[in-house]
Amino acid sequence: MVRAVVGGNWGDEGKGKMTDLLAAGADIVVRFQGGANAGHTIVNEFGKFALHLLPSGVFHRHVTNVIAQGVALHVPTLFDELDHLARRGVPAPNLLVSDRAQLLMPYHVLQDELEEERLGGRAFGSTRSGIAPFYSDKYLKTGIQVADLYNTALLREKIDACCRVKNRLLGSIYSVPGLDADAVYREIISYKDRLEPMVADTARFLNQAVSDGKEILLEGQLGALKDPDNGIYPYTTSSSPLAGFASVGAGIPPGAIQTVITVVKAYSSCVGAGPFVTELFGGEADTLRRRGGDGGEYGATTGRPRRVGWFDAVATRYGCMLQGATAVALTLLDVLGYLEKIPVCVAYKIDGKTVDSFPVTSKLERAEPVYELLDGWQCDIRKVRQYDDLPQSARRYVEFIENQIGYPVTYISNGPGRENITLRLRKGAAD
Ligand code: GDP
Numbered sequence: 036m037v038r039a040v041v042g043g044n045w046g047d048e049g050k051g052k053m054t055d056l057l058a059a060g061a062d063i064v065v066r067f068q069g070g071a072n073a074g075h076t077i078v079n080e081f082g083k084f085a086l087h088l089l090p091s092g093v094f095h096r097h098v099t100n101v102i103a104q105g106v107a108l109h110v111p112t113l114f115d116e117l118d119h120l121a122r123r124g125v126p127a128p129n130l131l132v133s134d135r136a137q138l139l140m141p142y143h144v145l146q147d148e149l150e151e152e153r154l155g156g157r158a159f160g161s162t163r164s165g166i167a168p169f170y171s172d173k174y175l176k177t178g179i180q181v182a183d184l185y186n187t188a189l190l191r192e193k194i195d196a197c198c199r200v201k202n203r204l205l206g207s208i209y210s211v212p213g214l215d216a217d218a219v220y221r222e223i224i225s226y227k228d229r230l231e232p233m234v235a236d237t238a239r240f241l242n243q244a245v246s247d248g249k250e251i252l253l254e255g256q257l258g259a260l261k262d263p264d265n266g267i268y269p270y271t272t273s274s275s276p277l278a279g280f281a282s283v284g285a286g287i288p289p290g291a292i293q294t295v296i297t298v299v300k301a302y303s304s305c306v307g308a309g310p311f312v313t314e315l316f317g318g319e320a321d322t323l324r325r326r327g328g329d330g331g332e333y334g335a336t337t338g339r340p341r342r343v344g345w346f347d348a349v350a351t352r353y354g355c356m357l358q359g360a361t362a363v364a365l366t367l368l369d370v371l372g373y374l375e376k377i378p379v380c381v382a383y384k385i386d387g388k389t390v391d392s393f394p395v396t397s398k399l400e401r402a403e404p405v406y407e408l409l410d411g412w413q414c415d416i417r418k419v420r421q422y423d424d425l426p427q428s429a430r431r432y433v434e435f436i437e438n439q440i441g442y443p444v445t446y447i448s449n450g451p452g453r454e455n456i457t458l459r460l461r462k463g464a465a466d
Pocket of ligand 1: 051
């Protein structure tokens with residue numbers, strides 16, 4: 036059985052927690068896109084971890100973790116994360132890295148930083164980890180694959196060719212000194228030996244696992260609204276966070292993905308720039324931000340305060356549709372326990388018209404939220420383990436959201452730990 040755990044919003048929905056939880060019953064956990072630009076926070080018996088590149092199955096000894104070819108592989112981050120786990124007493128994970136994955140190079144990070152600085156007030160709010168330049172090079176066909184590390188003549192040739200072009204760009208657009216191709220080569224080749232035991236033809240491995248009926252979890256990064264084709268372009272990320280893309284990024288048959296667990300937050304948060312219709316400001320935002328997540332809504336990669344707002348049913352319905360959700364995991368419900376009334380955005384007003392479908396970015400920028408007010412439950416629900424034991428107004432909130440988005444809510448997460456989960460059986464849901 037192949038299951039995808041993906042984001043239905045703007046990212047940071049708690050996918051790491053859900054994957055870590057579901058990994059207990061999985062044989063393989065796969066990252067299929069993105070890079071170290073987002074963090075998955077996991078709280079388990081080893082402590083609290085923010086994983087950036089490693090799949091969330093690394094805490095389970097029986098799981099094989101795969102970094103597939105769709106991922107932007109920043110090898111220093113990978114090694115740092117492995118060292119960090121070892122220091123904190125986590126047994127060395129089983130990890131395979133696709134021989135076709137491409138390397139996120141030092142010049143990608145540099146380009147990302149320089150470009151955000153050049154844009155100034157018009158910057159995208161990139162995490163400056165080199166993701167956009169990395170994917171640009173991939174589609175320009177100047178990327179460097181992991182397999183190239185083991186063909187030194189080819190590697191050298193590719194690095195030289197890249198540096199020649201980059202140096203023209205760095206000089207003319209950013210007026211900074213050029214790259215030293217020798218130094219870049221020396222850095223990249225230094226990854227070779229440590230990486231080698233992990234390198235594999237992961238598409239072949241995964242296709243065999245699909246045929247053998249193994250339990251495979253595909254772990255998405257960010258959320259549907261950050262998809263470059265369907266999201267809030269250009270305030271999107273540079274690779275597709277959609278479950279469908281797992282077929283491309285991991286090289287498995289599209290029909291093999293049987294269930295798509297779409298993780299959705301009980302309120303909204305967003306990092307980076309771009310329209311965010313239900314965004315809160317001032318004291319209301321500060322309170323939600325402080326109470327949100329596990330110790331506040333601050334970026335797992337950058338530490339910057341996340342933008343926060345009320346639940347947006349228009350955006351979430353669209354996000355679930357893009358993901359092809361077969362089940363929804365509603366997370367962070369406990370966070371809302373301080374509110375007497377909870378606004379939920381059920382439609383947008385754009386140029387005087389009420390709409391319930393998610394528009395293109397230029398229209399979204401003019402959208403005003405239309406709210407319905409729901410009763411809060413005003414108590415701590417973290418200890419609840421059965422859906423029916425939730426306060427009535429918390430159940431009403433869940434059921435209202437389910438009706439609004441039109442997808443079955445089968446998991447409710449009410450705290451950061453593995454144990455903070457209630458299950459809800461829904462007819463027709465595949466989870
Ligand atoms: P991801 O990238 O989707 O995995 O999400 P992040 O890790 O960036 O953000 C989710 C944050 O919420 C983390 O700090 C989690 O520990 C925390 N978290 C996850 N689920 C819950 C929940 O149900 N309640 C609370 N309070 N925190 C949660």
